[in-house]
Amino acid sequence: MKTARRFSRFAASASAAVALALLAAAPAAAQQQPPRPAARPPAAADTARPARQVAPLSPAADSLLRRLRELPGFTPVEYQGDSATFQGGELRLQGQAQVERQGDRLTADRIIYQQQARLVHAAGNPTVTGQAASEIQGDSLVYDFERRRATVLNGKTTFTQNATWLVQGNVTAEGQSRFYTTTGCFTTDDRFGACAFPDTAAQQPQYHFEADRILMVKDKIIVARPARLYFRNVPVFWLPFIVQNLERGRRSGILVPELRLNDIVQTSSGQTREISNIGFYWAVNQYMNAQISGGWRSGTYKQMTGVVDYLVRRQFLQGNFGFRQYWRDLGGTEFSLNANNQWQPTERTNLGMSATYATSSDFVRRTTVEPGEATQNLRSSFNLTHRFDWGNVALGADRQQSISNGSVSMTLPSFSLSPNPITLFRSSAADPSWYHNGSFTVRARGSRALSQAGDPLQNQRPGRDEHRFEFSSGQDLQFGGLSISSTQALNSNTLGGLPAFDSVSGGTAPALQERTADRGNWTLNTSYSIPLIGNTRVSPSLSFGQEFRRDSLVLVDTVRVDGEPVVNREVQYEQFVTSPMRMSFGASLSPELYGFFPGVGPFTAIRHRLSPTIGYSYSPAPQPDRRQRAIFGPGAGRTQNAVTLSLNQSFEAKLRAPTEPDTATADTAAGGEPRRRPMDARKVTILSLQTSAIAYDFERASRGLSGLTTTTLNNTIDSDYLRGLRLQFSHDLFDRSGVTNQEDNGRFSPFLTGVSTGFQLGPGSGILRFLGIGRERESLAAANEGVIPGQAPQQNLLSGGSTSFTGNQRAVGGGTWNASIDYVLVRQRPLRTTGEGSPLSTRGLETQNIQANLSFPLTPNWGLNWSTNYSVTDGRFGNHRLSLVRDLYRWQANFNFTRTESGNTSFDFSVRLIDLPDLKFDYRENNIGADDRSGF
DSSP states (O other), rough: OOOOOOEEEEEEEOEEEEOOOOSSSSSOOOOOOOOOOOOOOOHHHTTTTTTOOOOOOOOHHHHHHHHHHTTTOOOOOEOSEEEEEETTTEEEEEEEEEEETTTTEEEEEEEEEETTTTTEEEEESEEEEEESSSOOOOEEEEETTTTTTTEEEEEEEEEEESSSSEEEEEEEEETEEEEEOOEEEESSSSSSOOOOOOGGGGOOSSSSEEEEEEEETTEEEEEEEEEEETTTTEEEEEEEEEEOOOOSSOOEEEEOBBBOOHSSSOOSSSOEEEEEEEEEEEEEEEEEEEEEEEEEEEEEEEEEEEEEEEEEGTTTTTEEEEEEEETTTOOOEEEEEEEEEEEEEEEEEEEEEEEEEESOHHHHHOOOOHHHHHOOOOEEEEEEEEOSSSSEEEEEEEEOOOTTTOEEEEEEOOOEEEEEEEEEEEEOOOOOOTTTTEEEEEEEEEEEEEOOOOOOOOOOOOOOOEEEEEEEEEEEEEEEEEEEEEEEEEEEEOOOOBBBBBBSSSOOOBBOOEEEEEEEEEEEEEEOOOEOSSTTTTEEEEEEEEEEEEESSSSSEEEETTTEEEEEEEOOOOSEEEEOEEEEEEEEOOOOEEEEEOTTTEEEEEEEEEEEEEEEEEEEEOOHHHHHHHHOHHHHHHEEEEEEEEEEEEEEEOOOOOOEEEEEEEGGGGEEEEEEEEEOOOEEEEEEEEEEEEEHHHHHHHHOOSSSSSOOOEEEEEESSTTTOEEEEEEEEEEEEEOOOTOOOOEEEEEEHHHHHHHHETTOOOHHEEEEEOSHHHHHHHHHTTOOOOOOOOOTTTOOOOOOOSSOOOOOTSSEEEEEEEEEEEEEOOOOOOOOOOSSSSSSEEEEEEEEEEEEEEEEEEEEEEEEEEETTTTEEEEEEEEEEEEEEEEEEEEEEEETTSOOOOEEEHHHTTTTTEEEEEEEEEEEEOGGGGGG
16 A cells, blocks of 8 residues: 655644645445534523634645645545653644544544554544534544544434434444434433433433434434334333334335224223234325225224225326225124325316215214214215316216215206306497407306115114206306396106015005106296496396196096085196296396494494395286196296385494604604504404395285295394304294195294304404404414314324324414304294194204314413314214323323213323334224124
8 A cells, every 4th residue: 555644843822733645445335425414503502612623734735735635546534632642653732622534523532543553543522524414522532544434432413313313322334314312311302402411400311212223323213122112211101112214204014003002911801802904005106105904803803904095196186095804703794995086187187086875874983083984975976177268067966875875966067057157249349339358158067966864763764765966057148238148947856666665563554656757847038137326236137937747647637616625636747838938127236335333432433334135026927727827836927017026234343543753753842752554454344144035025915824934034144353253143933833725824933043153262253352352362372272282183094004193183282272152043933733633732843052262272382272073962072072282392192082972982091102103002993883792
């Protein structure tokens, strides 16, 4: 080996610098290094240590070193220090010593270099830095330049992989990515810079692992054996080994089984044990992966799950599909399927498909512990849309299977056609004529649907299957304020037949024949909008319409003789029968009225806006024949003379304008304080009330009937001061008890049939700001809007595989409190009968449900989430979920309890290391309806 040695000494004012270049025969191969991660903040002890200062070299010395570094075929090694002693092939550097070779740098108070052994011994806070991603510090160090291996006694190093890991012990670094540690410890609690022998007890890390042997390969793996887990200085767990894969991205491998202590050791006689997620994950390529796993529940079932995900970027194709197969211990199998796919074959075409199917919806309801799955429908859909130059076309299909009763409804196919609007008599003039730039629009849609009845209630007759076909089309022609529109519709409905039914109570229901009924209609409407004052407009209109029907059943035609109904004959109308054409003309008026009131409190002004819509229509009586009167009813020959009224009103307010300092000017008379200028005022809606339309027919009133033809009235209330508030009321206006005449609405008696309301509260809610509560936290609430500590995400029916997530993805204590309440009331009016032997009244059905959600941080480290569904009618809870989350710095503890509508319950407790998710201590107990052998 050819060797060249040169020694130069240069004097400085305060110290001496020594440089020696040792040139080896073979140059070092250049390697591309990964970018270094952000440096970890140094420990408190490191900050007090002064930085090493090296005296500058003279121009001559600097020129000599530059020439030595540039010699081809040699690898330089540079030394620096306050003093140097070279004797017998050994170089001793004292005071601010430093050795550098190929980008690796060793600094210490004292360095001894042995030329023959190519070893360096360092003492006095030795530190190795350079091309390696992390530096190594310790009490003493031995560095092998040939093998590029550094061994540090009581060393300390860090590296970043999902988190910043601190490793301490007798550390040996080999190359740039491999670390060996003996009698060491490691942790991600890097607040004190040490996990062993801290300076004070207060600096003890919250948790750390101790192990006799530790191997860390950057971006590859961590292996420690045996491992002991400490919380502070208290040992809490012993493991024979710890293995954690650090590779990034997707990779094939064995799944982590979901196996808990209570699944191995049975703690009670009635306890059911369960093992799941035993399987393999296969990363086929960077665009596709597959997973297969199995599970077992004692005394209930064995199951297998498969999932495939794919993504083809060049074809704009992505999706997933999976299945789940059950083998019940009492015999029989169950199967479920889930798929979701999206494809865009061209820039104008979109194709989507989602599928959820189960052979037994009752089995899904009895085995799930997710509240959402117990009530949701199993839905599958297909949709295809394409955009042509002349318009859009959409095709679709849909299937829904009820979890509650197993009924199935399917739409196959459905389509819609939407040609682009056609502009008539196009004109570019600034003031075109009335007929210029008119538009003509055509639309059409249709569907074919099938419904299969589900399981009836006990002693109830099964429902009838139903087959429906619907088609509708429309055309619109508009020139300025003139609008001409027409619609056509055809509906066909077929009800399946049923045999005679004998209930357990002894009642007998006759057989029902299959029935097919077709209904259709067409309308033609013309209107013209005339502006009056402001936003007030009046619109006269003229319309024509006609109906047509046919039915497979025989209709009995009745006539009245001396006021008594007499059966005349049977009317057959298996062919379409049209009603008399009806003509109607009328007008509508839409004014806007305002009332202004002085401000009060935080409001400078209040405005009441009233927006009624008044409409009038008159239709002369057509002349139907007996056949038309029998089919379309007596109303087909009546005159219609009606007026309608709908009302929308709101109370709006303008808040007092806040002020901000005007930095451009200053009022010197006021001590130099800047003047304040007003900012933009904000408008809010205090209360908004919308009332549905009410119709009154003067012709009906002239015949002694109630002129009010509206039978249901709806009101909706909104407000900006209760975030999310929407209050809806529904009233049934007439009591039809004992009414035999179909034209008679009955007695006017408003009855509340439905209430739906819901609102949300939080620190930023308007009502709290109005009351002066939570103003100081308003900015914090805006910054953390929607961030709720420890909120658990919804899980898919075929979720699965890896358990490397805590299930609480949001930081504990990181959000503000939030509460929401939804209330629904549905009622039916009681029926009153007067027949002999009949009760005077029967109680109407009524259901009341409350859905509540509450999320808030109990403390900075505790978070609570609670959601429940309570049936006021039955006096019991339905779906129920309670979650408590505890932040343990690098750990997280979860306490979860869920209960479904079917009575399935689940309790789950787990403690997980966030930086090592597969390291967890958990307990779960599921009680599901499938465990009840009597039901299977």
